[in-house]
Amino acid sequence: MATQLERAVRNEITPEMQAVAQDEQFAPEQIREWVAEGTVVIPKNIHRQSCDAVGIGETLSTKINANIGTSQKHPEIENEIEKLRVALDSGSDAVMDLSTGGDLTSIRNTILNMSPKPVGTVPIYEMMVRSKTFDINLYLDIIRQQAEQGVDFFTIHAGIRKNHIPLIEKRLMGVVSRGGAYLVQYMRRSGNDNPLYERYDDILAICREHDVTISLGDGLRPGCINDATDEAQIEELKVLGQLAQRSRDAGVQVMIEGPGHVPLHQIQQNMELKKQYAGTTPFYVLGPLVTDLAVGYDHISGAIGGTLAAYYGASFLCYLTPREHLGLPDLEDVREGVIASRIAAHAADLARGKPGTLERNNALSRARLAFDWERQFELALDPEKARERRESATDKEGDVCSMCGEFCSMKVSHES
Numbered sequence: 358m359a360t361q362l363e364r365a366v367r368n369e370i371t372p373e374m375q376a377v378a379q380d381e382q383f384a385p386e387q388i389r390e391w392v393a394e395g396t397v398v399i400p401k402n403i404h405r406q407s408c409d410a411v412g413i414g415e416t417l418s419t420k421i422n423a424n425i426g427t428s429q430k431h432p433e434i435e436n437e438i439e440k441l442r443v444a445l446d447s448g449s450d451a452v453m454d455l456s457t458g459g460d461l462t463s464i465r466n467t468i469l470n471m472s473p474k475p476v477g478t479v480p481i482y483e484m485m486v487r488s489k490t491f492d493i494n495l496y497l498d499i500i501r502q503q504a505e506q507g508v509d510f511f512t513i514h515a516g517i518r519k520n521h522i523p524l525i526e527k528r529l530m531g532v533v534s535r536g537g538a539y540l541v542q543y544m545r546r547s548g549n550d551n552p553l554y555e556r557y558d559d560i561l562a563i564c565r566e567h568d569v570t571i572s573l574g575d576g577l578r579p580g581c582i583n584d585a586t587d588e589a590q591i592e593e594l595k596v597l598g599q600l601a602q603r604s605r606d607a608g609v610q611v612m613i614e615g616p617g618h619v620p621l622h623q624i625q626q627n628m629e630l631k632k633q634y635a636g637t638t639p640f641y642v643l644g645p646l647v648t649d650l651a652v653g654y655d656h657i658s659g660a661i662g663g664t665l666a667a668y669y670g671a672s673f674l675c676y677l678t679p680r681e682h683l684g685l686p687d688l689e690d691v692r693e694g695v696i697a698s699r700i701a702a703h704a705a706d707l708a709r710g711k712p713g714t715l716e717r718n719n720a721l722s723r724a725r726l727a728f729d730w731e732r733q734f735e736l737a738l739d740p741e742k743a744r745e746r747r748e749s750a751t752d753k754e755g756d757v758c759s760m761c762g763e764f765c766s767m768k769v770s771h772e773s
């Protein structure tokens with residue numbers, strides 16, 4: 358079966374393109390055109406008939422992803438299923454299963470069966486669990502098996518090259534991507550180049566067969582403010598741009614992953630550099646965190662960076678939780694991370710005038726003016742929290758809230 362990209366190129370409007378068109382308030386032909394040129398991707402494996410069609414691209418509403426998954430110390434699937442439920446209930450557009458503990462195949466199957474949203478993985482994590490050293494044949498077996506299982510998008514760290522290694526030495530934090538560190542170790546020990554780069558055509562063949570969208574991982578993403586926008590990051594980005602074009606030429610949908618840690622004044626520049634080297638390929642950013650100091654509040658630091666990144670062109674924000682850099686997130690961390698990212702995505706979409714955003718703000722303002730609390734909760738990005746805070750105000754008085762009470766400016770205005 359052909360991929361969404363191949364079908365778009367031959368002028369076919371698929372049911373998935375139609376669904377995206379309806380959700381995003383664009384004509385189906387417009388969505389087809391964006392998929393054909395690679396500006397929009399619809400990650401949906403051919404084996405996942407029940408998965409929603411979610412469009413990701415700068416011209417559409419900004420999407421967000423929540424990472425879940427077991428660790429070696431916490432291999433229990435039950436917690437991760439609860440996190441999946443919380444992530445979806447809180448409005449995540451996609452989830453990534455980053456499991457490294459327990460029965461990985463069975464965990465992935467459970468998540469795929471339970472998620473109506475696209476599911477992504479980082480196949481090199483399974484490789485790390487199964488082998489101390491990199492083995493390209495095992496890696497290809499892993500992605501083939503995961504593609505057959507129904508995974509919708511893969512992070513593939515194919516852009517990091519042997520000639521980038523000297524650039525890492527100049528860094529304060531070195532390599533902070535788990536996949537990147539594993540590959541650098543392999544390249545240093547073997548003297549070989551990155552096998553994911555060298556065998557990229559084999560990876561493309563598997564992804565094309567199952568319509569798995571590739572998310573080109575940035576193994577050299579900056580891991581601290583000091584390393585942001587450095588030579589290592591940019592050199593890898595140039596390779597990612599070339600690989601993105603090779604992917605589209607092979608009929609495979611593709612996104613590019615981006616930083617990481619970036620101070621506020623460099624975010625626009627980072628988005629422009631992506632455009633320079635990778636055109637309109639959807640940009641999937643982790644945060645970015647705008648300071649290293651918000652330990653325990655990295656979801657806020659990430660939301661600040663994510664807002665600006667999406668405003669300047671990022672299409673897909675990977676959430677950060679308050680537990681980032683500190684431990685495996687719990688349920689409340691997942692909920693707070695998703696909501697923080699959704700606020701960032703919405704703020705950027707509103708500023709860019711994306712369909713429906715101003716209307717929703719105006720509807721909430723009208724409800725606020727009318728003291729229509731139920732309508733306000735309905736329109737809020739986190740109705741549950743809004744209701745909880747309102748209801749826990751012990752001295753709430755009728756229509757107004759406990760903030761100004763009888764001096765409520767809106768009540769006074771109504772009466773005057």
Ligand code: SF4
Nearest residue numbers: 758760761762765766
């Ligand atoms: S009491 Fe104050 S904060 Fe509460 S609704 Fe009225 S103006 Fe707003």
